[in-house]
Amino acid sequence: MARPVVAIVGRPNVGKSTLFNRIIGERLAIVEDKPGVTRDRIYGTAEWNGVPFSVIDTGGIELADNDEMLQSIKAQAQLAIDEADGIIFVVDGKTGLTPSDQEVAELLYRSNKPIVLAVNKVDNPQREEAVYEFYSLGFSEVIGVSGAHGTGIGDLLDAAVAMLPQGADEEYDEDVIRIAVIGRPNVGKSSLVNAILGEERVIVSDIAGTTRDAIDTPFERDGKRYVLIDTAGIRKRGKIYENTERYSVMRAMKAIERADVALVVINAEEGIVEQDKHIAGYAHEAGKAAIFVVNKWDALEKDDKTMQRFERKIREEFLFMEYAPTIYVSAKTKQRLHRILPLVDHVADQHAMRVVTHVLNDLINDAVAMNAPPSDKGRRLRIYYATQVSVKPPTFVLFVNDPELMHFSYERYIENKLRAAFQFEGTPIRIITRRKSSSEH
Template identity: 70%
Template sequence: MSKPVIAIVGRPNVGKSTIFNRIVGERVAIVEDRPGVTRDRIYSHGEWLNREFNVIDTGGIEIGDEPLLVQMRAQAELAIKEADVIIFIVNGREGVTAADQEVAKLLFRSKKPVVLGVNKIDHPDMQEELYEFYSLGIGDPIPISGAHGLGLGDLLDACVEHFPEDEGDDYAEDTIRISLIGRPNVGKSSLVNAMLGEERVIVSNIPGTTRDAIDTAFSRDDQEYVLIDTAGMRKRGKVYESTEKYSVLRSLKAIERSDVVLVVLNGEEGIIEQDKKIAGYA
């Protein structure tokens, strides 16, 4: 069963990574009191009301033409496309900024459910600070404090309400689902074709040829199987490359709906650090 995806977005230095760490229950994202520390998408898992989900922490969305700002914005936009629900974090102590308004416009265009979290509301006397954020047109602002863990239950309650119903897949219940994961260009597609005895999947020496998780159903000895060939999983710093926009999350989703996970390695190169990280996902 594929887990719902929550993306946490907002302008820099509003507390996104602190809230991300609170939700997943461990210090995964780096937290520093300066903008731009989180530059790539960071993935982890959470659970609330007996519902498991994936969470994406993103770099802050800023307007500008500098290469780093453009890349951070692009990363956030990709996370929005991957998400089922978006948490939009703003800073309650600073009020609505022009950057907040730009992020709100971006979220409107996404047509995705958005939950508005007003961070740094640490005291009941600060509740009046919330009213200004209705001007963003996102909905009811939820007061939270990432630093103290306040209000996160209300925030996650609102997210769960927007989770899609699990539709499963079209395969019979006794079908064995096998996913193949690994770095780009280690031969996953070639292995799928060899197991099937025919050219079902495109094979190329160019890393990133397989961009989606591809299902191939077959039967053997009266048993139904599905092979799931996934895009190669790169180091986080290279996730932005255009040929693999959603590869990491789609690989994770393939793993979640698999009965067996086959980690494919390059025998000529041996086991490298990235192989160990990928095996950890399984």
């Protein structure tokens, strides 16, 4: 099930990024006391009272330089309205109510989305009275908070979680493989979806960003059931969406959450750009199976080394995803399209693979015998026992004498041994190191 999404909206310099960092518990967004300086990632995950959800910091959605400030704020609010299940509208209790706040409030109010109004910078008891001024905006949930000091954050999260939808928004049977087609605008995602399905299910044009909506398309092939999730995204009038590259990452994240396998689509004509790495990185971090699909392969002038050179470039640029296979296709000419679904089946199986415990421990023992674990200040790491605790992705726990002694290079060595023995093609592997308690034998 996909996590519900909470968007943080407000005019510049009200403390959206500080609040975002406070909620997700990490300092992912750059925070500075100047308007418009958010430059880091805009999408995080959080959990409150057992409810997991995703958080969008709309201040990180950058628009064209020539946009008027108010237009930019309204554009960010519109993105939040489109994407979020609930909205935290942030205002500045220190500055007080402004015309910009009223403009955004009107836009949000018409959306019919559930909204919590967070009056930020209520840093001391003297400022608590400032909260009452904002009731004039007409929202029923108004909470004074301090993103900087953490005051009121618990009450805010209680209200935010309460407004989110409960239960699954959609669920498919366990045997259905969910495929997210992800990539930046104009790499050919919709054309690829159409070509795989063999019919024009998605509107396609040559202009970047013309897909009307994210579309789930269930289908069957050779007795197997799939769902294709096309993430090209909602595009409305004007240049709001076309002007924000990070918007494509935001849409990709939502689709990745719901997927088993991510098809990371790369434009062969344009090559690999930084945005491709951002989008692929989210699939990796989410623990999803992944395949690099190099589209528009027919458009390249090739010699007998072209594919080899492109493959080398992929491996150099995506060092963190050495496990992901690559397929070179053309949605236009149907070149190699018939190989995509068998490859999807293969990596989905690898993603869900379980290793028998005694076989796993034999492998770990052999690995330790071949290459002794690291030591530090005379103390050597000892691995007592290993077990696989989950799949999708395959996750292993190593019980050791001291987790601090596990060096990342030795963990990588163990991962390589697992891959050599069991393949795990197309899927990340998670390795967790835990101290063996005295009660475990």
